[in-house]
Amino acid sequence: MRRLLTITLILMGCGDTGQEPISRPVFVQGTAPTTFTSGAWTVTLTQAQIAFGPVYFCATTAASSDLCPSAVGEIANAVVVDALDPLPQHAGTFEGFENTAQSAMFDFGTTWFSHERNPTSHTTLTNNAHFVGFAEQGATRIDFIADLRIQPKQQGLHVVQGASLSTRFDDRLRDITIRFVPQRWWENVDFEAFRTSTENPVHITHETPQASNAVTIGITANARPTFIFNQGE
Amino acid sequence: MTIKYLAITGAAMIFLSCGSNNIGTVQVFVEPEGTITHGLQAGDGDEDIKDGWNVTYTKFITVIGNFRAWRSSQPGSVLRDPTIYVVDLQQTPAGGLILATFNDVDAERWDKFGYDIPNASATAIRAQGTSLEDFNRMIDGGYSLHVAGIMTKGLETIQFDWMLKAGTSFDDCAPADGDAGFAVPSGGTVAIKPTIHGDHWFFTNVTHGEEITERRAQWIADADLDHNATTTLDELGQAQASNLFPAQFYSLPENTLTGLGYLNHQARTLGDFDGEGECPTRKEIP
Numbered sequence: 001m002r003r004l005l006t007i008t009l010i011l012m013g014c015g016d017t018g019q020e021p022i023s024r025p026v027f028v029q030g031t032a033p034t035t036f037t038s039g040a041w042t043v044t045l046t047q048a049q050i051a052f053g054p055v056y057f058c059a060t061t062a063a064s065s066d067l068c069p070s071a072v073g074e075i076a077n078a079v080v081v082d083a084l085d086p087l088p089q090h091a092g093t094f095e096g097f098e099n100t101a102q103s104a105m106f107d108f109g110t111t112w113f114s115h116e117r118n119p120t121s122h123t124t125l126t127n128n129a130h131f132v133g134f135a136e137q138g139a140t141r142i143d144f145i146a147d148l149r150i151q152p153k154q155q156g157l158h159v160v161q162g163a164s165l166s167t168r169f170d171d172r173l174r175d176i177t178i179r180f181v182p183q184r185w186w187e188n189v190d191f192e193a194f195r196t197s198t199e200n201p202v203h204i205t206h207e208t209p210q211a212s213n214a215v216t217i218g219i220t221a222n223a224r225p226t227f228i229f230n231q232g233e
Numbered sequence: 234m235t236i237k238y239l240a241i242t243g244a245a246m247i248f249l250s251c252g253s254n255n256i257g258t259v260q261v262f263v264e265p266e267g268t269i270t271h272g273l274q275a276g277d278g279d280e281d282i283k284d285g286w287n288v289t290y291t292k293f294i295t296v297i298g299n300f301r302a303w304r305s306s307q308p309g310s311v312l313r314d315p316t317i318y319v320v321d322l323q324q325t326p327a328g329g330l331i332l333a334t335f336n337d338v339d340a341e342r343w344d345k346f347g348y349d350i351p352n353a354s355a356t357a358i359r360a361q362g363t364s365l366e367d368f369n370r371m372i373d374g375g376y377s378l379h380v381a382g383i384m385t386k387g388l389e390t391i392q393f394d395w396m397l398k399a400g401t402s403f404d405d406c407a408p409a410d411g412d413a414g415f416a417v418p419s420g421g422t423v424a425i426k427p428t429i430h431g432d433h434w435f436f437t438n439v440t441h442g443e444e445i446t447e448r449r450a451q452w453i454a455d456a457d458l459d460h461n462a463t464t465t466l467d468e469l470g471q472a473q474a475s476n477l478f479p480a481q482f483y484s485l486p487e488n489t490l491t492g493l494g495y496l497n498h499q500a501r502t503l504g505d506f507d508g509e510g511e512c513p514t515r516k517e518i519p
Contacts, residue, residue, distance in 0.1 A: 060405075060513065060514070061513070061514055061515075148480075149481075150480075152484075153437060153438065153447075153481075153482065153483070153484055154445050154446070154447070156445050157438070157445050157484070159484055160484070161438070161439075161441055161484070162439065162441045162486075163487070164487070188473065188475055188490075189475075190475075206480065206481060209479060209480075210475055210476060211475075212480055213474075213475040213476070213478065213479060213480045214473075214475035216480035217474050217475055217478070217480065217485055217489065220484060220485065221474075221484075221485040221486060221487055221488070221489050222487070222488060222489065222490065224487065
């Protein structure tokens, strides 16, 4: 909210810009549980919770903390998303101005703004993502629990900066839906590494680097949440 | 004479005084960042490599040109020199290499400046200091960048020699401090410096604007899959991102499946402006 207040003040300082304020509901939507493959393993997720937000939309193609004074809107709050629930879940409000957005930057429930001394969590999730599931290959079954920390790496950064998008915020916008496909986050995990593990279930944390890296890269780079800007009545 | 008439006359005089009588010259230099000529050192400083590697470049050749500038207030009036050069950035003169000069330019702020680092074609020109052999290699392969070097960490050594096709346009260039573009002084010359950076593949994220990042090189050593002390592009293409980039350090760009993917992303960010200034609008070009 502090950032949007700043934007508002800048716009007010420039007089009447003709930019109308826009406020619209935001929904998050997961993907129903399905079996998928990761290497030679068949994987099923039974729980997939992820913290998400805040989000800042920028007029420029290159979003960053210093370039986004030209931000045109925000979803200021953070929520915990049930990423296996295919039904839209209300997740807050988009507040912005009539304008075109070309990129977004966002976090997964933990921010590290310039005014925050340390990374700050804004949800009840202990870490930023929590998964439960199992992987099968023939008669072999590996149960796993994953708790992953997904936080800005440095003060002033967001986890995702410069995410490409193109949309116009105006009175035709009805709502924003953010889609999550957790199965894709697990596609590159090497379950073979856990075949001989004596732990049951296997705990996937930053101490199991390949698996935690693969899922984190899936979430933050290769299968990011997607923004759907719904129009109409 | 009404106040309105005075205002219009005054405006016309200001307009005239900013017109053809007030002109200057723009010189475009290309300048290598110090990392290209002096390498990077291991250490805890902001610009140092955090994970203990030292880097020395033995070759750093880029393709650059198509310099352009315009004013937001007069978008139809464009300065443009479409010439493309192949430049050995380790052989440029101290102070930079002049690649374009625009004379009789309106002495105003030109707030839009951009240039390309394209994939080389037969129309490119060999810049001063660039060997014929290197020039031909870039043209024949259609490359935008040839970078080779040595990384050392204690007794460990890793060599690399990469030729990339990472053609990119860079626009909306702005100095680190101050307004975008450049101002032309009346009767004088402004020197503007597209600056090629040599450390972005060591960044732990793709920066936009201010370079808030760390520098790490271990991922290149980890991608030496056959352990022969040389990391090739083939190896980078085989090395999974999850095995190279620890999540506690890296924020990867979209669609980064391998080390080569990350290298290509970062190779499209090397074009900067006036030292540490940025050209934040980047687009892939064929």
